[in-house]
Amino acid sequence: MGCCFSSCREDDSSENADPNERTHLLADPVSNINTLHIQRVHSDDFLSQYPNSLPEKTDQISALNRILQETANNVIDVAALGAHNLEQHEYVERMKHYTQKLQTVAAVSHKWVQPRANPCLLVDIPAPDSLLAAAPISPSDYVLIKSTAKKATLALDDLKVEHKEDLVVPFNIP
Amino acid sequence: MVEEMKKFLTSLLHKVEGLYCIAITDRDGVPMVKVTNDKMPEMAVRPSFLSTFAMATDQGSKLGLGLNKSVICMYSSYQVVQFPYLPFIVSFVASTKCNTGHILALDRSLQELLTDLKRTVIEP
Numbered sequence: 001m002g003c004c005f006s007s008c009r010e011d012d013s014s015e016n017a018d019p020n021e022r023t024h025l026l027a028d029p030v031s032n033i034n035t036l037h038i039q040r041v042h043s044d045d046f047l048s049q050y051p052n053s054l055p056e057k058t059d060q061i062s063a064l065n066r067i068l069q070e071t072a073n074n075v076i077d078v079a080a081l082g083a084h085n086l087e088q089h090e091y092v093e094r095m096k097h098y099t100q101k102l103q104t105v106a107a108v109s110h111k112w113v114q115p116r117a118n119p120c121l122l123v124d125i126p127a128p129d130s131l132l133a134a135a136p137i138s139p140s141d142y143v144l145i146k147s148t149a150k151k152a153t154l155a156l157d158d159l160k161v162e163h164k165e166d167l168v169v170p171f172n173i174p
Numbered sequence: 175m176v177e178e179m180k181k182f183l184t185s186l187l188h189k190v191e192g193l194y195c196i197a198i199t200d201r202d203g204v205p206m207v208k209v210t211n212d213k214m215p216e217m218a219v220r221p222s223f224l225s226t227f228a229m230a231t232d233q234g235s236k237l238g239l240g241l242n243k244s245v246i247c248m249y250s251s252y253q254v255v256q257f258p259y260l261p262f263i264v265s266f267v268a269s270t271k272c273n274t275g276h277i278l279a280l281d282r283s284l285q286e287l288l289t290d291l292k293r294t295v296i297e298p
Binding site: 073074075076078081085086091094095098099101102103105124126127130 | 175176179188189190191200202203204205206207221222225229233236237273276291294295
């Protein structure tokens with residue numbers, strides 16, 4: 001643990017016989033085995049000496065559990081999914097709950113509430129493409145419509161009020 | 175609030191030709207707001223049917239392509255488009271001839287309503 005930085009920097013002090021924090025534990029162990037007296041510390045002694053330096057056992061278990069959980073989350077297990085059907089009464093209860101919740105709130109200033117539109121002859125249609133792509137009417141129909149409209153216009157133009165008798169008549173009041 | 179929501183959803187329903195139903199449900203398929211027209215197939219709004227989407231979207235998000243945003247199911251006579259807006263699921267049922275892009279575009283119009291709904295239904 002103490003040798004994390006030992007390979008980062010070659011230092012002259014590593015030549016010294018006394019081990020320090022920069023001493024290579026495994027640096028040329030065969031040739032230096034006689035000259036370099038490395039203190040070999042048993043791991044349990046080390047653990048008791050530095051209780052905070054290694055993760056606790058519970059930490060390890062929780063880490064393991066976390067890994068297991070993550071793995072379980074990432075696995076696609078279709079067979080284990082199964083159909084989760086609600087009981088009828090639970091369904092009804094939930095529906096009641098939602099309805100009550102929604103009833104209590106008034107939608108006054110919500111942006112999605114559409115303003116009341118003025119009545120208009122032209123209205124949006126859902127699929128204009130189908131209407132525009134429709135086959136045009138036959139020429140005979142077109143001529144018929146035109147002639148009928150013309151006759152109607154002429155007839156309307158000829159509409160006159162025919163005077164027959166006075167509009168204001170004196171009543172025979174005794 | 176329910177009436178306003180229904181009115182709003184009905185206006186959306188009329189905007190898209192061939193759309194039969196818009197349902198906002200929870201993960202188990204219990205409806206909160208639902209608008210339908212008379213061509214609506216009853217089977218498509220059953221909780222057991224709608225809730226399968228919640229599982230499908232969960233599993234689909236594990237495929238390594240990111241989070242699943244919508245599922246479109248095409249059947250011989252209907253199509254079902256579903257969005258996860260957790261904790262809700264928004265489901266659209268339409269005819270097969272309905273323009274799916276139009277349905278997907280409704281998602282944007284629904285965002286504000288869903289935010290309001292979330293605020294209302296979820297306990298503070």
